[in-house]
Amino acid sequence: MNLKNDLILRAARGEHIERYPVWLMRQAGRILPEYRAVRNSLSGFKELVETPELAAEVTIQPVDILGVDAAIIFSDILVVPEAMGLEYQMLEKRGPWFEETIRTQSEMSKITTDFDIEDRLGYVLDAIKITNKELAGRVPLIGFAGAPWTIFCYMTEGQGSKTFSVARKILYTNPSLAHQLMSDITDVTIRYLKAQVQAGAHMLQLFDSWAGILGPDQYAEFAMPYIKRIADAIDEVPLTLFSKGAHHSYGPLAALNCNTIGVDWQIDMTLARKLVGNNRTLQGNLDPCALYASDEQLVNSTKVLLKSFENRRHIVNLGHGVYPDVDPEKVKVFVETVKNFKL
């Protein structure tokens, strides 16, 4: 199917664009009353993730309502550890929670990489197919996965944490176990991302949400090699690497086989450009809290961001997922400001 709007793909590849493309991380979700209506009719978050028709419906909502230049498949990074054998729950207020964790060599027997992606994650692939059918080429569809380090955090810690000291302890006390688990996650992630492309994803993003908790040396030793393996394996579609909070990683990430580097709001875009160089696209990085301001202030801070770009290799986004209590009207102001900005 031909895409009517392929702006974000051209921006990712560094091709000519007539304006900057814009989308928001977590655009399909709690900010929209239309999402909450679907979500509240179900038993929980996981039922929505695992029901392809409904996942497709909420994936498309922000395209219709907010006018963004891309859809991102409604899913969760934790479907990968679950497919490997560790079931997750999404608890109200508390967030993700795993009954079982991997902290010792013998606990590796709880998981496997020897399974068919279609078999265990077919619901995501089906959601991608339905979404593309219903989008009918209006915008590209982004697939995604968690980066191995972030998935490792959840598989060892079993829940969110301020320090992830259980996960990080293993890097010191049992580095070979850490590498083995990271490698297993990587194998599954590569097959999963390729299956998403096969199902119809037009581009891919790798989320390393807990990148910022590691020092530069450990990030280089335990996280980067596995991101590299994934990047090397993905040639079919543009790939975005988002290592939140790890500004030291921007240079090394940009040297990998990828198209776009995701940028959080805690760094100036000018410095991010300096670290990344001119051969990669940057994605980001308005502070999610800027969407709490008045329309006038929001337009202004969006324009300040756009004017700070030193070249056209940019995809506009927030520096992190949109916060759930943001007014969708503010998101529209943000999106429209980007779309109306003359290059």
Next chain:
Amino acid sequence: MNLKNDLILRAARGEHIERYPVWLMRQAGRILPEYRAVRNSLSGFKELVETPELAAEVTIQPVDILGVDAAIIFSDILVVPEAMGLEYQMLEKRGPWFEETIRTQSEMSKITTDFDIEDRLGYVLDAIKITNKELAGRVPLIGFAGAPWTIFCYMTEGQGSKTFSVARKILYTNPSLAHQLMSDITDVTIRYLKAQVQAGAHMLQLFDSWAGILGPDQYAEFAMPYIKRIADAIDEVPLTLFSKGAHHSYGPLAALNCNTIGVDWQIDMTLARKLVGNNRTLQGNLDPCALYASDEQLVNSTKVLLKSFENRRHIVNLGHGVYPDVDPEKVKVFVETVKNFKL
């Protein structure tokens, strides 16, 4: 009283040192069985903070047991908002919690700056006096406070948060309220720190624990001016500024009237030195998780850190507070490795 060991003060001032001084953030606390014995005999954390004889006792424990080169008064940064009128609780597992918060102009009436420090925070000053008496000059005693931005976070949010989006929202929606509250916190903090010096604190540290959640522009606008006011007001003793996670702030902080910049473990000391320059002392920055490793590995990673120093203006510490489940024997290995390192 003359200090028998003033190494850390000389290091802070950039004077001659015969070896690097070493202490640990949160050294007085849950890692020590001797601390837990005192703590478990009481109703809660706050009773310990507010009982000078016991606060002094746990302050001195790590000097006796771990052999560190400084004591830091056992207290909490939240005593300041409480003195201003917002009572805090320290809940098991959940952390700090405030019944009342400040989010609107009218809620400013809940707080005051018009009080005597001795009157409301005398228990900290008494703890400092008792500690110094009992230390008898063995090591210097560090006093501390939270930086205004971090205290603002708790006074508005009312509890810990992954995003502090309530606190950050106010910076966008009501910047004048934000500046007013930050200014009030600053006034009290200056008087509180000066009272600590009067009571006997030999050096001071300002903890900006949530510095990393702000972008560089907002840190410059809302956090830095109030740190500057505090730094300008403190001339009596050496001052350490620790803005965790905000590496962009290291250069501007180093330009203030201070002696030492605290460095977290997510940045290489070499880069920190480059950002700070040679006219300030650096404090840090071993990964707290390095204390989970074997003795041999811990000695090795400590030596790697020490050898990375480009000059002698260093106080050795972790990059964050020691984690509560760390074995005190490991802390001793860390401390001894630093003390035995030949300059």
